[in-house]
Each structure stands twice: as structure tokens, then as C-alpha cells.
Amino acid sequence: MFLTALAGATAASALGAPRAFAGPLMDPAQAARRYAGRAPTQWGMSMPGVVSTFPADGRQLALTLDACDGACDDALLATLRRYRVPAVLFVCSKWIDANPGRVERLAASPLLEIGNHGTRHVPLSVTGRRAYGITGTRSAADVVAEVWTNQQRLVELTGRAPVWFRAATAHYDDVAVQIVRGLGLTPLGFTVNADNGATAPPAAVRSAIGRALPGSVVIAHLNHPRSGTAAGLGGAIPAMLDGGWEFVLPPQPGAAVTH
Numbered sequence: 321m322f323l324t325a326l327a328g329a330t331a332a333s334a335l336g337a338p339r340a341f342a343g344p345l346m347d348p349a350q351a352a353r354r355y356a357g358r359a360p361t362q363w364g365m366s367m368p369g370v371v372s373t374f375p376a377d378g379r380q381l382a383l384t385l386d387a388c389d390g391a392c393d394d395a396l397l398a399t400l401r402r403y404r405v406p407a408v409l410f411v412c413s414k415w416i417d418a419n420p421g422r423v424e425r426l427a428a429s430p431l432l433e434i435g436n437h438g439t440r441h442v443p444l445s446v447t448g449r450r451a452y453g454i455t456g457t458r459s460a461a462d463v464v465a466e467v468w469t470n471q472q473r474l475v476e477l478t479g480r481a482p483v484w485f486r487a488a489t490a491h492y493d494d495v496a497v498q499i500v501r502g503l504g505l506t507p508l509g510f511t512v513n514a515d516n517g518a519t520a521p522p523a524a525v526r527s528a529i530g531r532a533l534p535g536s537v538v539i540a541h542l543n544h545p546r547s548g549t550a551a552g553l554g555g556a557i558p559a560m561l562d563g564g565w566e567f568v569l570p571p572q573p574g575a576a577v578t579h
């Protein structure tokens with residue numbers, strides 16, 4: 321079922337189908353009821369239903385930046401503007417609170433797409449599983465709240481409904497993945513971890529991005545201005561462009577359904 325839906329979405333993207341938000345396929349209360357008590361069988365960052373690559377047309381890669389909590393890395397944004405590099409910014413409610421007025425301005429940029437990074441910024445589980453010491457959501461209703469509260473806030477602030485979701489720590493169980501998709505969003509994973517949670521020095525960021533393959537989704541962070549991320553990307557981006565690479569937004573998932 322997953323493969324059929326994903327293949328359909330890929331074909332639609334390749335044909336240049338219009339990028340439209342299909343709206344929730346279930347309303348939030350319905351999603352919470354439907355998945356209540358369902359036992360997960362998988363846990364991790366990669367599983368069916370999580371998109372981690374895209375069909376590239378040559379040397380294309382996609383940059384995604386997580387805004388977890390804390391500050392905004394203005395130097396990194398300036399680099400994106402300077403080289404006209406598009407990116408998906410995954411914004412959570414904690415970051416919105418810490419950076420008032422920011423997400424509205426970022427959403428107005430034609431280079432940037434806003435993704436949903438959750439409300440409390442916790443891993444997405446129906447059983448409270450932990451990742452990197454952070455306790456995840458504990459039930460289907462919790463998952464719905466983590467996704468939908470921030471979704472509504474982003475719609476209110478930006479006038480657009482994000483189509484991509486990324487959980488804090490990028491960890492999910494398979495029931496949570498189904499819930500995200502049931503609400504009309506698609507979990508976006510990654511193939512290249514560029515800044516290792518904003519702990520990597522600039523040279524490591526640069527060499528990680530240099531290992532990208534066509535269709536790779538790169539993850540880095542927007543919320544650590546004192547990290548090596550901005551300097552690393554500041555070196556990697558012109559080097560990749562010189563090497564014939566193109567940064568693109570990942571093709572919209574369309575209305576892929578898995579249930």
C-alpha cells in the first residue's frame with residue numbers, strides 16, 4: 321500500500337502536477353480515534369511512509385533546516401539569499417515563541433518553504449518512546465496534538481498549510497507516520513546529516529554535503545547561530561554550485577495516502 325501511494329506521488333511530481341494541499345484526509349479527532357490503542361511495530365528515522373529522497377533531474381539536492389528552539393541563524397539565512405538557495409525550514413511552536421514575527425517574514429520569501437516541526441518538539445510515538453533522551457508523545461491523541469496544534473498556528477501565521485512534517489529528533493513509530501499522513505502531511509526524512517545536531521565544525525558540514533548524491537535530502541539546523549553550520553554551508557553551497565549542483569525544493573508529495 322505504501323509503495324503504491326509513493327509511486328503515485330512520484331509520478332505526479334515528475335509530470336509537473338499542480339502543487340496543491342489536499343487538506344486533512346481525516347479530521348484530527350477522527351485520526352485520534354482511528355489510531356487509538358494501535359500497537360506500533362517499527363521505530364526510527366526511516367521506514368515506509370517517510371520520504372528521504374526525491375526523484376532528481378541530474379545533480380539536484382534539497383536542503384532542509386530545522387528550527388528546534390533557541391535563536392535564528394541570520395548568517396545562514398544570508399548565505400541562502402546570497403546564492404539564491406531554496407530550503408524547507410522546519411519550524412516548531414517553541415521556535416515561533418522564541419522568535420516572534422520571524423516565521424511570517426520567512427514564509428514571505430519565494431526561496432523558502434515552511435514545514436511543520438511539531439508543537440512541543442518531541443519524537444512522534446504512540447507509546448512515549450524516547451530518542452536522544454527526549455520522551456515522545458504517548459498516544460494517538462498526543463501525536464495528533466503535536467502535529468495539528470503547530471499546523472494550525474503555521475496556517476494562521478503564514479496563510480499556507482505546510483505539506484511536510486518532521487518530528488523532533490526525526491524519530492517516529494509506524495502508527496505515528498500513518499497519523500501524520502492521515503492528517504494530510506508527509507514525513508520528510510533525510511539522507512545527509514550535515515551538521516550532526518548543530519555540533520559539527522564547518523569542515524565536517526562541508527564534507528558531509530559534498531557526499532550528497534542526486535536526490536539527497538540534507539538536514540542541518542537554523543537555531544544554533546554559534547555552531548559551525550552557517551560557516552560550513554557558506555563553504556559547501558558555492559562549492560556545490562561550482563560543481564554543477566542545483567539546490568531545489570523537494571517535489572510536493574501531493575495527496576499520497578497509505579490507508
Ligand SMILES: [Zn+2]
Nearest residue numbers: 386388488489
Ligand atoms: Zn528539531
